[in-house]
Amino acid sequence: MKALLPPLLLLIAGTNLFAQEKAAPQPLPAVKPATEGKVWGALIFATNDAAQLIGTQEKPPAQLGQFHERLSKVFGFKHFEVLGQHQQDIFREYESWVVPSRDLFLKIDSNGPADNGGVKLHLQVWREQQVLVKSDAVLRLGSPLFIGGPKWKDGRLIFVLLLERK
Amino acid sequence: MKPPSEDHDLIRWLDGEMADNELAAFEARLKDDPVLAKEANELSALSAGIRDHLPAEMRIPHADFFNSQIQVRIAQMDLDESRQKQTGNISLADSFISWIRQPWFATAGAVALAVLGFVWMRPHTQDTAHSLILSFYTPGLGVEASTYHDNEADATVLMLDGLEEVPADRKISGISVHRSETELEIAATTLFDAAGSPLLVISRDAVGHPLFLTNTPRG
């Protein structure tokens, strides 16, 4: 029995090796790029006609309290529906896309930290292949940015951007 | 030498500051005193000449740039002030004039850029807690932007007007993205939903426009 042990061990080791070669190669551990924080972006449909609402089930984050009331104060509509939302890291070195919808989305580029826990950004609002606006902005925690977009049906498309955490 | 009151009479007459009763008396003097009348006429002509050649309104050079620089400057000042409040240091460095001293003859590029609207946002009185739009630029013709902080809504607003309306029959749909992964080698970002399924891949074309690829598995 003892004489069989070394070849047996070799056989087991070989089998394991063979098994490892057949499995998918393990990816190298990814180095996550440095970030300045995280943003939440959403495409909102605002309308006074409830019949025009699509009926999505998306909900804004809890820290954006009184969401509908605040949007109503700015834009004057009665009904607001979150069509899509996207939570995205703000990369320190690279641009990020915030794409709650292919119809209206953002590109953001960090310009470094701002005071009071904020982030300086260069942001671009895109509509398909067209830039609607380029802007330098400071986003601060709990202070949303409401971007009034194009009219649609009898209402308006609105982009909301919120810095969620640093 | 004339006493000051006589000089003042002449000036007051010239500038229409005399009461009616004084006016009649002074004009009677003018008729009787040719030296006084000569001086009055000469000063009248001089006043008229000054008014002709010193207009009350002048065309300001690089007018749009003038407006945009004001707004950019104030936004920067507000940021500097909020930063000072954070550090506790009073460090307003250079004078306003040296900061905004730009070449008088701004380049055509700077003028064109400024025309398309740099606007600034005034934070709520002493508040450094709000988001802020420092500047914006709308490349599209007829598109105008404005920004302000709405205190009632407690939100910063960037309003875009003049955008082409989306046709009512166009289907606008959204996605719910919970995370993304970027592959730098191929400059592509994959967006995933809450379950980890890929929703969309974003890449760029040769001129930097975004390209969307749907439901493409990775690898």
Add this chain to the structure above:
Amino acid sequence: MPSSASTDPGEVSDIDLVKRSQAGDTRAFDTLVTKYRGRIYAMTYHLIQNETEAWDLAQEAFIKAWRALPNFKQDAAFYTWLYRIAHNVTYDWLRKKKIQGDGEFDDERTEHRVAAGAEATPKGDAAPDTAMRNAELGQRIQEAISRLSPEHRQVIVLREVEGLAYEEISALVPCSLGTVMSRLFYARKKLQEQLKDVYETTL
């Protein structure tokens, strides 16, 4: 090219624009800037006779006005209030520069006088030689004014350009009515000396 102000300044009253500006509406303030920049620039230019500095000072005036907006109670016309700010900004700058009048002449302040004179000259159908003489006269008048001391230049601009009454000048400077009159008289006599060949008449 699109303008940063979307409304015709004439259509919206200053009261409404000021209220919106006080609420943080940047577009409203931009409209006010567009509406009054020509007059403010003219005032700063006439006081300091230098286009570059006048441009800077006019900007600073609007910036200061924006910062002071919360304190504006609308008990006076907005332009009057703005003008006071611009005047003080410019006059403070002038005093700091310690420009000497009474025959002394500061060469730096004569930069760009030719261009400014051309802009200020009314354009019309005058024959070329008349237009030339007019432009030359304008330049001479501006030169003569630039030789006045700040105090005398100030009253000339406030009276002849802005059309302020003596009491308004007295409140703005500030000084007594008697001082306003004395300075106006003296300033005009000084200008008369400089422009004797133009305005002297015979008995």
